[in-house]
């Protein structure tokens with residue numbers, strides 16, 4: 001899970017596969033409305049279509065697919081992008097300037113700032129209670145153990161009492 005692929009450039013865009021640590025297959029998600037965290041299956045997150053709108057299991061607010069990254073995940077993606085895409089381009093630019101005689105047109109380009117500490121993936125721990133929804137059985141979540149209110153399915157927003165949808169983890173996971 002800790003392998004990060006090299007960027008694939010196609011035309012004007014660069015695709016970068018960034019691996020995030022999982023908890024028993026679940027990826028940590030963050031709701032920007034209520035600031036609470038839950039977890040959704042990593043495979044499902046990857047397969048979610050670009051225009052999908054998802055519901056927070058706690059506050060029932062909905063948000064587009066890309067709005068659920070935690071601050072740590074977001075910082076990690078930015079750091080990896082910098083390391084794999086931006087810094088190599090800057091080094092290339094630096095080399096090309098040297099090839100042009102360096103101080104061409106009085107342009108001096110200080111590149112000391114290119115090198116950063118390596119991007120470290122966010123830490124993930126095994127926590128939260130597994131919940132499974134009758135409306136979308138293939139979209140289980142993990143939510144706070146001590147949640148006392150209804151839990152909403154992230155796909156369709158249907159709400160259920162926490163105790164009705166809570167499931168024990170299977171030991172083979």
Ligand SMILES: [Zn+2]
Nearest residue numbers: 031034056059
């Ligand atoms: Zn929320």
Ligand SMILES: [Zn+2]
Nearest residue numbers: 135136153156
């Ligand atoms: Zn549902």
